[in-house]
Amino acid sequence: MLWPALRVLSQGELTSDQLQHLLSILQLEQAPRIQGPGAAKSIAHRAFADSVDTRLILDLARAGESGWVLTLLFEGEPPSADAIQAHRALLVDTIEQCGLTLIEVAPAATADQVHVPPQEPIGTAEPGIGPSWDLPYDNLDQLWPHVGLRKDAPRDVKAVKLREVMRSSVWSAAPPALQRQAESFLRDA
Numbered sequence: 001m002l003w004p005a006l007r008v009l010s011q012g013e014l015t016s017d018q019l020q021h022l023l024s025i026l027q028l029e030q031a032p033r034i035q036g037p038g039a040a041k042s043i044a045h046r047a048f049a050d051s052v053d054t055r056l057i058l059d060l061a062r063a064g065e066s067g068w069v070l071t072l073l074f075e076g077e078p079p080s081a082d083a084i085q086a087h088r089a090l091l092v093d094t095i096e097q098c099g100l101t102l103i104e105v106a107p108a109a110t111a112d113q114v115h116v117p118p119q120e121p122i123g124t125a126e127p128g129i130g131p132s133w134d135l136p137y138d139n140l141d142q143l144w145p146h147v148g149l150r151k152d153a154p155r156d157v158k159a160v161k162l163r164e165v166m167r168s169s170v171w172s173a174a175p176p177a178l179q180r181q182a183e184s185f186l187r188d189a
């Protein structure tokens with residue numbers, strides 16, 4: 001079974017020549033991947049092994065009209081943190097070279113790699129009677145996985161995700177202990 005180790009989402013138009021340049025930089029075969037998550041949107045891929053013989057696949061997929069998803073997938077043991085960091089740097093550099101706009105890197109290494117959706121305009125009505133905190137936890141260590149982060153995620157990445165949660169209307173119903181921890185975390189960030 002293939003599992004994602006790294007995903008880079010970008011947006012922008014690519015001419016046929018720019019697409020060929022991207023494929024060349026990443027040494028991708030212009031043939032869709034046929035297995036694993038997201039295979040239906042795949043347009044190019046390359047299979048290889050890392051230094052410890054972990055099977056890896058680097059994949060390029062489309063996301064809508066102008067979205068591009070580069071994914072590093074693995075089978076068996078996950079690639080090392082160094083391998084993921086090297087691919088993160090390569091993929092971010094490649095999309096910049098091709099003139100695409102970086103939307104998100106998951107897992108993010110820096111705050112600018114976190115996608116923050118636009119804030120709802122003030123006064124936008126939300127369905128329901130009022131905000132409710134239905135989550136079964138009341139401390140930050142339990143909150144991180146809920147927002148897609150590991151406990152060891154970089155502090156600035158955690159701060160971006162935490163601010164996003166705190167912007168939501170449900171935050172007002174969060175347990176007071178969690179609210180205090182969040183405020184302290186951001187104060188110390």
